[in-house]
Amino acid sequence: MNRVTLLTLQLLVAVVAIALWHVLTTVPLFGTIVLPPFFFSTPEKVFGRIAKWIAEGSVWRHLAVTLTESLLAFVFGSLSGALVGFWFARRQTVAAVFDPYVKMMNALPRVVLAPIFALWLGLGIWSKVALGITLVFFVVFFNVYQGVKEASATLVDNARMLGMSERQLLRHVYWPSALSWMFSSLHTSVGFAVVGAVVGEYLGASAGLGYLIQQAEGVFDVAGVFAGMIELAAVVMLIDLVVGAIERRLLIWRPMSGAARE
Amino acid sequence: MQGLSSPPAAVDLKDVEVAFQLAAGGRYTAVERARLTVAAGEFVAVVGPTGCGKSTLLNVAAGLLRPAAGSVEIFGAPLAGLNRQAGYLFQADALFPWKTALENVALGREIAGMPKRMARERAQDWLGRVGLAAFAQRYPHMLSGGQRKRVGLAQVLIRDPAILLMDEPFGPLDAQTRQIMGNLLLELWSAARKAVVFVTHDLEEAIALADRVVIMSAGPSSRIIGDWRVPLARPRDIFEIRLDGAFHDLHREIWQVLKAEVVKSYAAA
Numbered sequence: 001m002n003r004v005t006l007l008t009l010q011l012l013v014a015v016v017a018i019a020l021w022h023v024l025t026t027v028p029l030f031g032t033i034v035l036p037p038f039f040f041s042t043p044e045k046v047f048g049r050i051a052k053w054i055a056e057g058s059v060w061r062h063l064a065v066t067l068t069e070s071l072l073a074f075v076f077g078s079l080s081g082a083l084v085g086f087w088f089a090r091r092q093t094v095a096a097v098f099d100p101y102v103k104m105m106n107a108l109p110r111v112v113l114a115p116i117f118a119l120w121l122g123l124g125i126w127s128k129v130a131l132g133i134t135l136v137f138f139v140v141f142f143n144v145y146q147g148v149k150e151a152s153a154t155l156v157d158n159a160r161m162l163g164m165s166e167r168q169l170l171r172h173v174y175w176p177s178a179l180s181w182m183f184s185s186l187h188t189s190v191g192f193a194v195v196g197a198v199v200g201e202y203l204g205a206s207a208g209l210g211y212l213i214q215q216a217e218g219v220f221d222v223a224g225v226f227a228g229m230i231e232l233a234a235v236v237m238l239i240d241l242v243v244g245a246i247e248r249r250l251l252i253w254r255p256m257s258g259a260a261r262e
Numbered sequence: 263m264q265g266l267s268s269p270p271a272a273v274d275l276k277d278v279e280v281a282f283q284l285a286a287g288g289r290y291t292a293v294e295r296a297r298l299t300v301a302a303g304e305f306v307a308v309v310g311p312t313g314c315g316k317s318t319l320l321n322v323a324a325g326l327l328r329p330a331a332g333s334v335e336i337f338g339a340p341l342a343g344l345n346r347q348a349g350y351l352f353q354a355d356a357l358f359p360w361k362t363a364l365e366n367v368a369l370g371r372e373i374a375g376m377p378k379r380m381a382r383e384r385a386q387d388w389l390g391r392v393g394l395a396a397f398a399q400r401y402p403h404m405l406s407g408g409q410r411k412r413v414g415l416a417q418v419l420i421r422d423p424a425i426l427l428m429d430e431p432f433g434p435l436d437a438q439t440r441q442i443m444g445n446l447l448l449e450l451w452s453a454a455r456k457a458v459v460f461v462t463h464d465l466e467e468a469i470a471l472a473d474r475v476v477i478m479s480a481g482p483s484s485r486i487i488g489d490w491r492v493p494l495a496r497p498r499d500i501f502e503i504r505l506d507g508a509f510h511d512l513h514r515e516i517w518q519v520l521k522a523e524v525v526k527s528y529a530a531a
Binding site for chain 1: 326355374
């Protein structure tokens with residue numbers, strides 16, 4: 001399938017879904033409307049709302065807040081996850097001691113931390129950043145930990161036979177290996193950063209897309225909820241495209257992202 | 263035994279024994295009282311059935327593995343830690359996947375402190391010698407199995423080691439590519455004679471390449487059970503040499519010994 005056909009088919013799915021939504025919420029079937037607009041709104045209202053937000057300019061402020069929170073959560077979460085993952089993988093005793101606690105923390109649904117962060121850090125952006133960090137950290141941590149531990153034994157032997165010192169091993173073998181694992185989890189960790197920001201806003205904030213959705217929901221403004229959701233989805237898709245491009249550049253040496261796609 | 267006047271051997275394994283502690287408890291003796299002497303510039307092939315501890319012996323010579331008993335001497339000096347005079351070509355892919363062919367080859371020189379530009383120039387030169395001058399900017403996954411082996415060979419040889427340890431280096435390649443690689447290896451080796459320990463399970467390959475062929479018995483507790491000098495003239499052409507009468511006679515003679523061990527190793531498996 002070539003790119004144009006694929007894109008056409010993909011657009012077709014959206015068109016059909018929206019048309020179906022429109023018909024079911026406005027045209028009576030056997031005397032009743034299948035999806036009552038009070039609960040499902042209508043495409044006109046939702047897209048009208050988005051247009052209005054954009055025209056008013058109010059949405060940019062919320063978007064900026066959410067993106068800032070996501071970015072901060074991503075950067076801090078990735079950095080700490082990579083460093084701790086690296087450290088644990090190289091120091092097996094440390095890893096063994098902390099193992100049950102890491103598992104415990106990871107098993108905890110991070111949403112329950114949101115009220116605590118709000119209490120500690122207030123309703124501003126930092127409580128959302130903190131929530132995002134707890135999500136991103138573990139994704140990156142586990143990937144880097146695995147990456148360093150599973151650095152091929154042959155590769156390490158080869159590096160040593162080529163005369164590498166411990167420091168050179170870190171630089172030429174372990175670190176690139178860890179980074180490649182971190183990059184391969186880029187999509188997941190960026191997604192989690194956004195989730196952290198939005199959920200945090202939803203649970204208590206004064207700005208951001210999550211806040212926008214929560215406000216609309218509070219007054220049974222279904223069109224507002226859907227508008228917020230669509231906005232969020234569009235932004236996440238844009239971010240994903242950017243991440244994909246970055247990944248292709250950084251992982252050019254990888255079979256899947258290098259040769260196959262280029 | 264070496265006389266006092268003769269130069270020390272490049273590799274001298276004296277009654278080396280290698281044993282592993284098993285996870286289930288107990289001890290597995292992989293190699294027992296192995297004696298192997300390789301003179302400077304000599305090409306020795308070690309042949310044995312699968313799982314006989316050929317690679318183990320190589321790892322001992324490389325210093326990657328410490329023998330449980332016996333001693334290892336490299337040019338007359340006892341080996342402590344890694345063997346700094348040896349280059350090791352591994353059976354599995356051991357190139358750095360995140361580095362291009364050129365960077366992979368230059369690495370051995372760069373980490374030893376050679377300026378980057380100079381190292382890269384030498385690496386380019388070495389890529390030319392293994393016939394990959396045009397592939398310098400490729401990453402390993404963009405190269406074929408045979409090309410990767412060529413890069414691996416250049417990566418090892420650029421450091422100019424006095425000893426070359428090779429662990430079934432051409433094992434994963436198809437028959438034709440193996441012969442081409444064999445010829446390339448002989449060509450590079452005759453240009454700068456290094457002591458070579460070449461481990462393989464392919465007797466024909468061993469005879470075609472080596473000055474001496476050493477046979478190991480089936481594991482566990484494998485020993486060296488035979489040592490033949492290959493009376494074939496150099497330079498050799500791997501494609502042609504298999505048609506030589508002397509090649510066949512030697513092959514038949516060694517195979518008589520090796521066959522019994524191969525049968526044993528399959529019976530045990």
